[in-house]
Structures are given as structure tokens and as C-alpha cells.
Amino acid sequence: MGDIIEEREKIIEEAAQFKKEYESILEPIDELNPKRPFVYISIGGGELGDLVLTAAKRELGGINGGIMTVAIDRYEGFPAQDVADYYEIVDMLNGDALEKCIKKYIPDPKEPHAIYLEIERIDTLRMFKLGKTEGYRIVSTPYAPLIGMDRLGTKLLFEKVGVPVVEWQYADSEEEVKRIAKDMGLPLIIKPIMTSSGHGTTIARTWEDVEKAYEYAVKHARGRGDIVVVERYLEELKEKGTEITQLVLRHFDENGNIVTSLLPPVEHKRPGATYHESWLPATISEEAVRKCQEYAKRVAEYLGGLGIYAVEQFVIGDEVYNSEFANRPHDTGMVTRWALEKDEGALHLLASVGLPLSNELMRLKVKEEYCVAHVVLAPQDLHGEEVPVRGWNAGKVYAYIRKKGYKGDIWYFGKPTAYPSRRMGLAVAYHEDIEEARRRAEEIAHFAEKNIIYEV
Ligand SMILES: Nc1ncnc2c1ncn2[C@@H]1O[C@H](COP(=O)(O)OP(=O)(O)O)[C@@H](O)[C@H]1O
Ligand SMILES: [Mg+2]
Structure with a gap:
């Protein structure tokens, strides 16, 4: 099993070497x-x-x-x-x-x-x-996706740069998973090393769950599918904690140096495994904000290059655990379009073209209120994988927001076909009370969902 780790440690070392050479040839654009x-x-x-x-x-x-x-x-x-x-x-x-x-x-x-x-x-x-x-x-660099899409590589990188992760081990057989479960105790969460959207993941609360987890993971994995990561399942996360996507930006400054700027942490909640709602500013403590930003900065500075890094974190009180990262804009970060001076897409583009950017662009635009984005989904019971979309009642949705007197907005993506629960758009609401802002965004989203017309 040693080579499974060594292989990844080598890539992580190479990534640091590559960063040095790569950044020495990157130049700001004139x-x-x-x-x-x-x-x-x-x-x-x-x-x-x-x-x-x-x-x-x-x-x-x-x-x-x-x-x-x-x-x-x-x-x-x-x-x-x-x-x-x-x-x-x-x-x-x-x-x-x-x-x-x-x-x-x-x-x-x-x-x-x-x-x-x-x-x-x-x-x-x-x-x-x-x-x-x-x-x-x-x-931002060719190494980042290689490490970021591999849970084991991600854990090793996080440990290398000294940011906290939940207790974990890895396994390549059912026996090994059972041994780890005896060792760590329950509950655990068992994930294939390469997946997204929760595919192949088991939350094991009973011994029966443990026994089925390995086979289930292997069946749903992508790529090198025989290895799983076994993590302590933080039961407190859903009850007492919250989730953060910490965005940081690598970009040039006015002196031609590449720097890392910190964006405000984006908070999000998910009933399932996929993106559901996110908002700015986050409701976490100042101490937690400081940690979220510091940890994401360390990850971005290790891998380097230009552009956005997004680090997914679990926050319980002042404690922050790092879970995943990507070197690109993040779906939970789409709320930046309404809540920051510039959205994550524009920041990513301008930074990666090589323009020197001001920190002011990464500041909160909303003052004294929360801005919540909520997904607009295709119906769960849609029949088929490529159901044509005939259109949407744009006017009705806009009129609804106006009639309600909400400060709100809608972003319709314009996808030509849909499958059950496909993301079709985003609804947005602002309010000084976070729970009210969330309720309004959800209300607009559900109204919009009823106003997309499918050919069925
Ligand atoms: N160790 C854990 N403890 C508690 N909740 C977890 C843990 N790991 C994952 N989750 C929950 O599952 C979600 C998806 O897990 P994640 O590792 O991000 O996989 P994916 O690649 O599917 O996004 C997280 O956003 C979080 O809500
Ligand atoms: Mg995730």
C-alpha cells in the first residue's frame, strides 16, 4: 500500500517545483x-x-x-x-x-x-x-486539478501545508475498511477517492453500513476506483456547524509580483450532497473567518499560478476543517455576482489573463444585509435524461419578485434540455435577517421552478 501514498507525495513535491519554474516565466500582460x-x-x-x-x-x-x-x-x-x-x-x-x-x-x-x-x-x-x-x-497550474480531484492527494497536500482535516485513513479492501472502523469507531463517512456530488459515498452509523460501504464506493467511483477514504463523520456539522467555501485569488500586483488576495468566506447549506443555497457574508466568528482565509491561502500559495482557488471547509464554532479544494470558481461562489464588487468569474478571468488587480474589487458590495442564492432545479420526477425545455415565463418570475416587494433577482441559465433535478438557474434575495433572506430566495426559486416549461 506504500506506493499509493508515495505516488501522491511525489506529485505534491513536483507541484511545488513546477510552481517555482512556472511563476518565474509568468508575466503581467501589458x-x-x-x-x-x-x-x-x-x-x-x-x-x-x-x-x-x-x-x-x-x-x-x-x-x-x-x-x-x-x-x-x-x-x-x-x-x-x-x-x-x-x-x-x-x-x-x-x-x-x-x-x-x-x-x-x-x-x-x-x-x-x-x-x-x-x-x-x-x-x-x-x-x-x-x-x-x-x-x-x-x-492556475496543471498540477492543481490532478491533486484536487483525488481525495487522497488532497488530504496529503492539506497535511503538507499544515491545515487541519478531520481524522481519516484510506483503504483498498472491505477488510481494511472494517479494520479502520473498529479502530476509529462510528459514525464514519466512506468516499471513493474520485467522485463528486456524493456518488458512492456512505455515512456509516451501523456495522451493517460499514460492510456495504466498500462495494458501494467501488461501484460508483471514477478513475482509480478501488481506493476509498474513511473519515470521521462530524455529526455536529449539520446541527451546530456550517459549511464554507473559502475563495482566494492569485493575481499580479502593480509591481509585477504574484500575490494571494482573500475573499470573504461564502457560507452554504446542503440538504443532500450537491449545491443548494449559499450566501454572503458568512455568519461565522471572526476567529473562524481568519482561519478559513489563512488555510485557503496556504493551499493556493503551495500550488501557485494565477486565478481562483476554492477551499471547502467545515466550521464548528471556531474550529475549521479543510475538506476539498478546486483551482477554479465554485458553484457556491456564484453568489459573488450579487454580493462582491466583482464576481468570481470576472476575477478568475482578469487574474489569469495577467492583469494587476486591486483588493477593493474583492470586497463585499452588500452592506448591513445578507445576499442569498438558491438553486432553481428541474423537477425530480422528470421523465428522461434529455427532456427538451420549451422556455420559461420570465415575465411572471420578475413580476412575482416585484409584487412581493422583495429585493431579489433571477439568473436563468438557458439550458436546452433537462434531467431530474438539473440546475436550471439561480434565485437571489437580500434581507438584513439571514433566515428571512434564505426564505425569500427559496420562495423565488420555487416559483421560478414552476415557470420553466418542459416538453412532456
Ligand atoms: N467528515 C464529514 N463529516 C460531516 N459531513 C461531511 C463529511 N464529509 C462530507 N460531509 C458532507 O457531505 C458533503 C459532500 O462531501 P464532499 O467531501 O465535499 O464530497 P463531494 O465531492 O461529493 O462534494 C459535504 O459538503 C458535507 O455536507
Ligand atoms: Mg464537496
Whole structure:
């Protein structure tokens, strides 16, 4: 089993080496020239791709301002498709197809460009190779996705940079899981090393759960699926604690140095395993805020490069446990669009293009009130995986917010088809009382859900 750890420790060491060399050649951008545009590719063109690429148009003037955008996704009609200058429909898990597509727009990696990996479901290894051996600029660094999508690598990195994690062990057989369960005691949470949205995860409160957990994890895992991570399950988290996504930004300052700026922590609650609602500012203690920011900064500074880092954390009182990280904008962070001076997508884009940014842009815009974003989902009982969406009653939703007298908003993503519980949009509400703000955002979301028309 030793090599399972050694393999990852080696990657973590290499990542630090790569950071040094990479950052020594990164330079702030001066001129943006339409004749030789900066090429910005988003691999994945969902709502987070949209948030990043629209900023290229809105803030920098798009192709005539010297920045050309390309969006890639696997289906026709994806949200960022119509905001990009060019788009491609590609199976993003197919490395050859992806590489060909990147080289079509960036034949020479010495020309100014950046490649943003919006999601995990792409050939990350191929992207790593393009970044490491061919000099393509994978934002923020090609190593970060490699470590971030691997729970074991993530834990080892967190321990390396000295940030707290919940007690954990790893296992590669049912016997090993049982041995660990005897050793650590229950409750535990058992996760495949590579998954998202809770797939293959078991919360084990009884011995029976423990016995079924390994097989269940292996069945639902992605990639190297025979290893699981066994963590102490923090029962207090849902009752007394809360969850944070701590965003930090790596960007140039006015002297040409790369610095790490801290954003206010985003708080979120999830009844299930996927994003449900998030808000700013967070209701945690000052001490917890300080820890959240300090821990995320350490992770970002170890891996380096330019752009957003998002660290998922569990907070109970003043205690902060680090759980996962990604080197890109985060779905819970979409609330920054309403609550910060600039949203996480724009910050990610501007930073990764190489512009020197002011900290003021990362400040809270809301004063004396909370801003809550709540997901708008397709119905749970929708029949089929690709149900066409006919449209939505936009006017009704806007009129509803107005009639209620709410300070609120709606972001409709415009996805052409839906499957059960697919994320279709985001509802937003503000109020000085956090519970009231949450209630209003949920109310708008549920009203909007009833006003999307599916072809059934
Ligand atoms: N050790 C734990 N204790 C308590 N709750 C947990 C623990 N690990 C995960 N969770 C809950 O499950 C959610 C999803 O877990 P996470 O590790 O982030 O996996 P995913 O990749 O599916 O997002 C978390 O946001 C949290 O609500
Ligand atoms: Mg998570």
C-alpha cells in the first residue's frame, strides 16, 4: 500500500517545483491587441464557464478588445456557447479530441493564452501533459486539478501545508475498511477517492453500513476506483456547524509580483450532497473567518499560478476543517455576482489573463444585509435524461419578485434540455435577517421552478 501514498507525495513535491519554474516565466500582460488576441479557452461551458467568458466581453471588450474566447462542451446549446467567439462540441473525456481542439485555436503555446478547466469530467491527465510538457497555460497550474480531484492527494497536500482535516485513513479492501472502523469507531463517512456530488459515498452509523460501504464506493467511483477514504463523520456539522467555501485569488500586483488576495468566506447549506443555497457574508466568528482565509491561502500559495482557488471547509464554532479544494470558481461562489464588487468569474478571468488587480474589487458590495442564492432545479420526477425545455415565463418570475416587494433577482441559465433535478438557474434575495433572506430566495426559486416549461 506504500506506493499509493508515495505516488501522491511525489506529485505534491513536483507541484511545488513546477510552481517555482512556472511563476518565474509568468508575466503581467501589458497590451491586448486584436491583431494578435489573447486566446481564452473554457473547457466546460456551463454556468461557471459563462460567468468567466462573459467577463471577457463585458470587462475587456471581447475580440475587438484583444481577447478571443472559445467555449467547449459536450452538447449543443450549452450556456456559454453563445457568449464565446467560437465554440466546439467535443467529448471532453476524449484526450485526443480535446487536444486537437485546443491546438486548433492555440497552435503555438508561446502565443498569449490561458486554458480554464471548468469541470472535473474532462481528460485531466491530458491537460496536465499539455501544461507540463508543451507549455500550455493550464489555469492556475496543471498540477492543481490532478491533486484536487483525488481525495487522497488532497488530504496529503492539506497535511503538507499544515491545515487541519478531520481524522481519516484510506483503504483498498472491505477488510481494511472494517479494520479502520473498529479502530476509529462510528459514525464514519466512506468516499471513493474520485467522485463528486456524493456518488458512492456512505455515512456509516451501523456495522451493517460499514460492510456495504466498500462495494458501494467501488461501484460508483471514477478513475482509480478501488481506493476509498474513511473519515470521521462530524455529526455536529449539520446541527451546530456550517459549511464554507473559502475563495482566494492569485493575481499580479502593480509591481509585477504574484500575490494571494482573500475573499470573504461564502457560507452554504446542503440538504443532500450537491449545491443548494449559499450566501454572503458568512455568519461565522471572526476567529473562524481568519482561519478559513489563512488555510485557503496556504493551499493556493503551495500550488501557485494565477486565478481562483476554492477551499471547502467545515466550521464548528471556531474550529475549521479543510475538506476539498478546486483551482477554479465554485458553484457556491456564484453568489459573488450579487454580493462582491466583482464576481468570481470576472476575477478568475482578469487574474489569469495577467492583469494587476486591486483588493477593493474583492470586497463585499452588500452592506448591513445578507445576499442569498438558491438553486432553481428541474423537477425530480422528470421523465428522461434529455427532456427538451420549451422556455420559461420570465415575465411572471420578475413580476412575482416585484409584487412581493422583495429585493431579489433571477439568473436563468438557458439550458436546452433537462434531467431530474438539473440546475436550471439561480434565485437571489437580500434581507438584513439571514433566515428571512434564505426564505425569500427559496420562495423565488420555487416559483421560478414552476415557470420553466418542459416538453412532456
Ligand atoms: N467528515 C464529514 N463529516 C460531516 N459531513 C461531511 C463529511 N464529509 C462530507 N460531509 C458532507 O457531505 C458533503 C459532500 O462531501 P464532499 O467531501 O465535499 O464530497 P463531494 O465531492 O461529493 O462534494 C459535504 O459538503 C458535507 O455536507
Ligand atoms: Mg464537496
